[in-house]
Amino acid sequence: MRSTPNQQENSVPTGDGTRFPHLFSPFQIGPMRLRNRVMAPPHSSAIGNLWGTDEKEVERTFAYWRSRVSGDGPAWVGGVTGRVRNILIPGFEPHGYGAETTGYFRQPFYVERIGRFVEEMHALGAVVTTQLTLLGGVPHAPSPRRSSTLYNHRPHVLSTHEIAEFVEEYRFSASQARKAGLDGIELHLNHDDLLEWFLSPLTNQRTDAYGGSLENRARFAVEVLTAVREEIGSDMALGVRFNLREEEPGGYTLADGIEIAQYLESTGLLDFLxxxxxxxxxxxxxxxxxxxQPAQWADLAGQLRRSVSLPVIYTGRINSVEVAEKVLADGNADVVGMARAFIADGDILRKAREGRLADIRPCVGGNECITRRYVDKLPFGCAVNPHTSNEIDGPWKQAANPRRILVVGGGPAGMELAALTAESGHTVELWEATDKLGGQLRTILNAPFQEQMARYLEWQERRLEKAGVTVRRNTRATADTVAEAGFDVVAVATGARPRRPAEIEGVDQDYFVYDIRDVLLGNVAVGQEVLVVAQDDHLPPLIVADYLSDRGHDVTIVYPTAGPAPMLGRYILGGMLARLTSRGVQFRFMEDVIGIEEERIRIRHTYSHQESELGAFDSVVLACGGDADSSLYEELRGRVPELHILGDAFAPTRLVAVTRQAYALAKELQK
Incomplete structure (x- = not known):
């Protein structure tokens, strides 16, 4: 139990007169003195490459962290990802993330580069730790048992001799971390790491000294912790990041997770969990x-905290300072980890301390920050904050030649452009044809778990007002009214029209076939048995299925692709599919809907082109994307001094793409 005098003393917040006395109280973890209770877990690998030879990418990462840590930033930067060298036979080529075989600690510039990073963070008042990570199954594993039915590659089972080699590789990595001046090390025992594979009864089927009992399954981890502690001594903190439970059937439970933590604590090697x-x-x-839900599993961390004496950090959907304070105040953690909240707003803690909660830019939790870099292989992008990853360019610049700008369309692209250009010093008007801003984002607000999106739209409206943008609602722009208004620059962000695929026979039966937007807005009465035609590679078909199944409808989704939402990454797709299938939503793949009739739905196989039929449905919902509405742009060509188009008016796309377009155009207009 938590009984050590030092930890009980530290658990009492000193307070600072703010609404967040726990969040802003100092805390001690081993040799690390924290100025507040916030850790920023590793996430900057998506923002810039700290390990390559491209110096601008390195400086981009440094600039990001300087902007986050300055002032009232996180006390603890856990942001140095630490991939341990993957020891392989000559010529073997792992796949995916496992393809990073050299290991960061083996880079010739590791000590110099990380040493410089640590110095900068120390100067700003933060401590810095690194993780030691090594992925399981690419190819190394304790036994042939896989960790998920989604991956069928066969691993290489480690011998005891090879385990000993890896222990020494961890030791070397720790020595490099010590030389770089880092404040601590966090051993990665989770998220498919090799050490978790040894800990788990699901993936560890060994019968030797490294399998069977908890002591045996934890032996590899304890040997690594011992080697690391021998290398770093007591001047650096040492902890583990681990799963409280495993989600796959056959993995360890919460009770098992607590037992693992207690066993690791009993070794006397650790400073935190x-x-x-x-x-x-x-x-x-x-x-x-x-x-x-925000901090949905914090109570599980609380159960752990009440079962051990070590400080406990909890990370998982801590998406606001209010949530962070509650987790701490409820006694569920000593420190909270926040990553995406810092990506969305690097000044979140400073604004909280100053009482400016309404000014905090909310994270919408769409995981585009992860998907773009690791799935789409595109440069980093935050859906709500296009400034993020561009900190290297310095503060947002003022326009060299301020002008009068008209933005037509109050959707996400138009709102972002209007705000950015006004913040550059231009005089800006925003014309919106309806009585509400938000465009197509507003159509999804009735779907489950869209509270953060609603907050984002409210935040954008406050931002426009603060920036001095003149917003004219219920103002439908025409080529004549725009041309006569005499603006120096016109940007058309008129969005997209709902798409009804003309190639589907019977698609125009309005009393029976509905567009996704009308369904989500509640403009139509949908029957009990619903067919969703999915011609969209991202979230919308799943969102409308979520909305309908949550209201008790029986939903079937037909995809022409081999699987659902091919543009979604693994960090978001699994949870949505679990939600829908648990409600009985049916999925059909590799089938094109080619005909809609009241008594039958005609389909055709995507590859064999064989035709077949489905039975009758009460309603059909088209989740088929949109067609760009660029008519005003075309009509304005040659009639205004400077004309631009952006957002869905150019080509329908996602929120992160249109805010980045707005950022790029706003930078051009600064010249």
Whole structure:
């Protein structure tokens, strides 16, 4: 139990007169003195490459962290990802993340580069730790048993001799971390790490000294912890990040997780425990998207905290300072980990301390920050904050030649452009044809778990007012009214029209076939048995299925692709599919809907082109994307001094893409 005098003393917040006395109270973890109770877990690998030879990418990462840590930033930067060298036979090529075989600690510039990073963070008042990570199954594993039915590659089973080699590789990595001046090390025992595979009864089927009992399954981890502690001594903190439970059937339970933590604590090697939930692919993902409650599993961390004496860090959907304070005040953690909240707003803690909660830019939890880099292989992008990852460019610049700008369309692209250009010093008007801003984002607010999206739209409206944008609602722009208004620059962000695929026979039966937007807005009465035609590679078909099944409808989704939502990454897809299938939503793949009739639905196989039929449905919902509405842009060509188009008016896309477009155009207009 938590009984040590030092920890009980530290658990009492000193307070600072704010609404967040726990969040802003100092705390001691081993040799690390924290100025507040916030840790920023590793996440900057998506923002810039700290390990390559491209110096601008390195500086981009440094600039990101400087902007987050300055002032009232997180006390603890856990942001140095530490991949341990993957020891392989000559010529063997792992796949995916496992393809990073050299290990960061083996880079010739590791000590110099990380040493410089540590110095900068120390100067700003933060401590810095690194993780030691080594992925399981690519190819190394304790036994042939896989961790998920989604992956069928066969591993290489480690011998005791090879285990000893890896222990020494961890030792070397720790020595490099010590030389770089880091404040601590966090051993990765979770999220499909090799050490978790040894800990788990699901993946560890060994019968030697490294399998069977908890002591045996933990032997590899304890040997690594011992080697690391021998290398770093008592001047650096040492902890583990581990799953409180495993999500796959056959994995360990919460009770098992607490027992693992207690056993590791009993070794006397640790200064802290970092508790998390989730897997890389499942329900939930370890990077939980918006359709989970904030801090949904904090009470499990609380059970752990009451069962051990070590400080406990909890990370998982801590998406606001209010949530962070509650987790701490409820006694569920000593420190909270926040990553995406810092990506969305690097000044979140400073604004909280100053009482400016309404100014905090909310994270919407769509995981585009992860998906773009690791799934789409595109540059980093935050859906709500296009400034993030561009800190290297310095503060947002003022326009060299301020002008009068008209933005037509109050959807996400138009709102972002209007705010950015006004913040650059331009005089800006925003014309919106309806009585509400938000465009197509507003159509999804009735779907489950969209509270953060509603907060984001409210935040954007406050931002427009603060920036001095003149917003004219119920103002439908025409080529004549725009041309006569005499603006120096016109940007058309008129969005997209709902798409009814003309190639589907019977698609125009309005009394029976509905567009997704009308369904989500509640403009139509949908029958009990609903067919969703999915011609959209992202979230919308799943969102409308979530909305309808949550209201008790029987839903079937037909996809022409081999699987659902091919543009979604594994960090978001699994949880949504679990939600829908648990409600009985039926999925059909590799089938094109080619005809809609009241008594039958005609389908055709995507590849064989064989035709077949489904039975009758009460309603058909088209989740088929949109067609760009660029008519005003075309009509304005040659009639205004400078004309631009952006957002769905150019080509329908996602929130992160249109806010980035707005950012790029706003930078051009600064010249």
């Amino acid at each position: 970092h508790a998390v939930i989730g897997s890389p692919w499942g329900d939930p993902s370890y990077i939980q998207p918006y359709f989970y």
